[in-house]
Amino acid sequence: MERLVVIGGDAAGMSAASQARRRRPADELQIAAFERGRYTSYSACGIPYFVGGVVKSLDDLIARAPEEFRDRQSIEARTRHEVTDIDLDKRAIEVIDLESGTVRRESFDQLMLATGATPVRPRLPGSDAEGIFGVQVLDDGRAIFEALDASEAKNAVVVGGGYIGLEMAEALKMRGLDVTVVELAAQPMSTLDPDMGALVAGAMTEMGIEILTDEAVESFETAKGHVSAVVTQVRTLPADIVVLGLGVRPNVELARKAGLTIGPSGGIAVDRRMRASADGVWAAGDCAEKYHRVARKHVTVALGTHANKEGRVAGINIGGGYATFPGVLGTAVSKVCATEMGRTGLKELEAAEAGFESLSVTVDSTTRAGYYPGTSAIKTKLIVEKRSGKLLGAQIVGREGAAKRIDVLATALWNEMTVDELLNIDLSYAPPFSPVWDAVLIAARKAWQAVEEDLSDCS
Amino acid sequence: MERLVVIGGDAAGMSAASQARRRRPADELQIAAFERGRYTSYSACGIPYFVGGVVKSLDDLIARAPEEFRDRQSIEARTRHEVTDIDLDKRAIEVIDLESGTVRRESFDQLMLATGATPVRPRLPGSDAEGIFGVQVLDDGRAIFEALDASEAKNAVVVGGGYIGLEMAEALKMRGLDVTVVELAAQPMSTLDPDMGALVAGAMTEMGIEILTDEAVESFETAKGHVSAVVTQVRTLPADIVVLGLGVRPNVELARKAGLTIGPSGGIAVDRRMRASADGVWAAGDCAEKYHRVARKHVTVALGTHANKEGRVAGINIGGGYATFPGVLGTAVSKVCATEMGRTGLKELEAAEAGFESLSVTVDSTTRAGYYPGTSAIKTKLIVEKRSGKLLGAQIVGREGAAKRIDVLATALWNEMTVDELLNIDLSYAPPFSPVWDAVLIAARKAWQAVEEDLSDCS
Structure with a gap:
């Protein structure tokens, strides 16, 4: 009997396990998944909404418990089990039961790496103090919630x-705290261009969240092992709780130690079928590299939606099927209070770094016909290659109903459309849903005009 | 000096005039537009919302008045002027001033036909009675509103x-009337497949609107010239007001009389640059044929968004530029009460008529993560070509935030994507905006599975 071992019991790992099982029954393929945390298949993206009280229970964020995997799919999912070593030659892993402390070896034929990512923690004085939290696994969410509940x-x-x-800033504000965001760059929300990011920063300030920019954290003051203040090069900020939002790093140490290739982006290198650099070894999710279709290079992006898709692809292949993961666009969406933001593809700086000569246009429009009640502002920015008019990226900032429209632009970008093609596309129109020229189409029109003007300037 | 005459002063005509003007100044091109109604550039699609009281003033539906065209763009827009004849040899039209009754001839070099469409009025006893309204021009909206205000x-x-x-049924219900919809077919909303249309019919019934199906209107009873009842083959329905929602017919009589080619769909035949069958004659909007990119035939569709785009294309070409209109997908969106519906491409029956062998899948999902407050139901149906897995059409029925997502599927359809490609596309994800697998992606997954199963059934 063949045996699949999955390291990591969240989206990528359990998707792979489920898909493999769908194609190969339990008497043909044994599947064991090891998860060092307490939960399987949960929504880490939901943590801020749990902390803020929007989502009432942490259990709501759990898609499937270990028992469900066992009972419904004969997948053995063991939580609080940390894999500490991979021996590719002997086809075995070493795993420690974090409750009992016992260590054992488990053999595998196929190995699925879904080790995720870990929040970046700055190596600064005091950074290990209590009350300083990353946000990545459900236990982080529980810890923050309990810290807020227990203390004043x-x-x-x-x-x-x-x-x-x-x-998290919004969530903490909703919990009644005074919240300050310290950002090293000139502006928060740096996945957007500065002009679009400024709108988000403005919305946060309006909520009463203080935003400090161009400011580096230098240390954390502590009292009895608990954080008491954040010290920047400019000032000392009293702090009962600190949340780290410095991004995450792929967990690749196990893979590196085992001799697997780590790509230049820092993630485990995989091909389109999610195969790592050794036979029968697969990787997916936050720990694995993804191909960025517009930048034309490999990147790491920690996002549940990629983890699910990649896990599915790996699982189909492990199960003997054929599937490929075609890459990412860098699409993302979020909201703070009533301000929504969406982005896809390359921002201006990224377009330049990728070697594109680009121009940008920004258009103000509305989510419904101007005369229709409930219409709200939507600002759409397109980044477009000069001469060809090819779409390179897009950003939307607006109110209710604005941001999810980024998906139209993501779909256009996926298909390498030019803005000239895009401006005539048959998007839906009715007064409750858009002006007669949808914001996307107006932006495309303006972008095409800019491309033409740029061309005639050159001639 | 060259002269452009535009027949019809709404979206298509005035877009063409504006675009032509942008490229050719007033001392080079004279532009005169004749509109038989009282208004230029208005939103006919907004009429139901005006009647229902959602939009407070009819003026809100007017994008630009004749004076604005004259003052800002030197475009002479004459309302209440009906063109009664076109003489292509002599390059002149005959126009009657509906206020004074005077008739005169106006010469042209270029002629833009934007004559729109007229609601279908059944030739039945009593169908010319007062109180029976079509809904096409702003005057229709005003007439209905005034009829409701004046009478009980x-x-x-x-x-x-x-x-x-x-x-209109919803609007009349909102005004407090008892409303009955009489539909000849087995179901209202026949641009959707029966299973999806049934959801819309259910929502209407829940609002207290009575829907009679498989029922033909045979005559209208009148009292003192005013409608008093609608007689079907089954019953007599008392009626103080009747609204016709039987679709519209392109206004092509002028064009036909002038010897221009009328296409098989009943609209004026045009090429991709919006040229009609005679030199220097253009047509756009409801009166002109459009190429349906999926059905691969010419159709007529009365929709402001097409009229605007086609008018723009015609105007660029009239102005000496180069632009083409690439066709339509049959995308549409609407809502009744809180139920939204969107569609694009071909429904099942249309796919069969167009010669495709298709299969369909329907998926129930939510507009946000299941655990996020305000999440609402979204049902997504995909119609897919067997073997290739190519998307042929899509329909969405759901609540707030559901229908506009049809644009993602329209963009995929525009690019002739297969559902296999579509299921991995990088759409935006965050809990307030979608589940980790967006409804569109789940539907694509299920559709691809159905295509594969169908293939293996064949082998």
Whole structure:
């Protein structure tokens, strides 16, 4: 009997296990998954909403418990089991039961690496103090929630103004804390161009969240082992709780130690079928590299939606089928309070880094016909290759109903459309849903005009 | 000096005029537009919302008044002027001033036909009675509104259950009338497949609108010239007001009389640059044929968004530029009460008529993560070509935030994607915006599985 061992019991690992099982029954393929945390198949993206009280129970974030995998699919999912070593020659792993401390070896024929990523923790004085939290696994969410419940925390500092940073800042604000975001760059939300990011920063400020930019954290002050303040090069901020939003790093140490190739982006190198660099070894999710279809290079992106898709692809292949993962566009969406933001493809700086000569246009429009009640602002920015007019990236900032429209632009980008093609596309129109020229189409029109003007300037 | 005459002062005509003007100044091209109605550039699609009281003033539906065209763009737009004849040899039209009754001839070098469409009025006894309204131009909206205001109308009958029929039924219900929709077919909303249309019919019934299907109107009873009842083959429905929602017919009589080619779909035949069959004659909007990119034939579709795009293309070409209109997909969106519906491409029956062997899948999902507050149901149906897995059409029925997602599927369809390609596309994900597998992706997955199963059944 063949044996599949899965390291990591969240989206990528359990998707792979499920798909493999669908194609190969339990009397043909044994499947064991090891997860060092307490949970399998959960939504880490939901943590800020749990902390903020929008989602009432942490259990709501769990898609499937270990028992469900066992009972429904004969997949053995063991939580609180940490894999500490992979021996590719002997086809075995070493795993420690974190509850009992016992160590044992488990053999495999196929190995699925779904080790995820870990929040970046700055190596600064005091950074290991209690009250400083990363946000990655459900236990992080529980820990933050319990810390808030137990203490009379008043001041929160969020270090880093990316998606998790801003979502956690909003959550903490909703819990009644005074919240300050400290951002090293000139602006938070740096996956957007500065002009679009500024709109998000403005929305946060309006909520009463203080945003400090161009400011580096230098150390954490502690009292009795617990954080008491965040020290930047400019000032000392009192802090009862600190949340790190500095991004995550792929967990690749196990893979590296085992001799698997780590790509230049820092993730485990995989091909389109999610095969790592050794026979019968697969990787997917936050720990694995992804091909960026517009930048034309490999990147790491920690996002549940990729993890699910890649896990599915790996599982189909492990199960004897054929599937490929065609890469990512860097699409993302988020919201703070009533302000929504979406992005796909390359921002201006990324387009330049990727060697494209680009131009940008920004268009203000509305989500419904201007005269229809409930219409709200939507600002759409397109980044377009000069001469060809090919779409390179897009960003949307707006109110309710705005951000998810980024998917139209992601689909256009996926198909390598030019803005000239895009401006005539047959998108839906009715007054409750868009103006007669949808915001996407207006932006494409304006972008095409800019491309033509740029061409005639050159001639 | 060259002269452009535009027949019809709404979306297609005035877009063409504006675009032509942008490329050719007033001392080079004279532009005169004749509109038989009272208004230029208005949103006919907004009429149901005005009647229902959602939009407060009819003026809100007017994008630009004649004076604005004159003052800003030196475009002479004359309302209440009806063109009665086109003489292509002598390059002149005959136009009657509907206020004064004076008739005169106006010469042209270029002629733009934007004559629109007229609601279908059944030739039945009593069908010319007062109180029976089509819904096409702003004056129709005003007439209905005034009729409701002036009378103590209690019973309304809507004949035909398409978009306008259902939108008007809702509007009349919101005004407090008892509303009955009479539909000849087995179900209203026949642009959707029966299973999806049934959901819309159910939502209407829940609102208290009565829907009679498989029922033909045979005559209208009148009292003192005013409608008093609608007689079907089954019953007599008392009616103080009747709204016709039987679709529209392109206004092509002028064009036909002038000897221009009318296409098999009943619209004026045009090429991709919007040129009609005579030199220097252009047509766009509801009166002109459009190429349906999936059905691969010419069709007529009365929709402001096409009129605007086609008018723009014609105007660029008239102005000496180069632009083409690449066709339509049959995308549409609407809502009744809180139920939204969107569609694109071919429904099952249309796919069969177009010669495709297709299969369909339907998926129930949610607009946000299942655990996120405000998540709502979204049902997505895909119609897919057997063997190739090529997307042929899509339909969505759901609640707030559901229908506009049809645009992602329209963009995929525009690019002739297969569901196999579609299921891995990088759409945006965050809990407030979608489950980790977006509804579109789940539907694509299920459709691809159905294609594969169908293939293995064949082998």
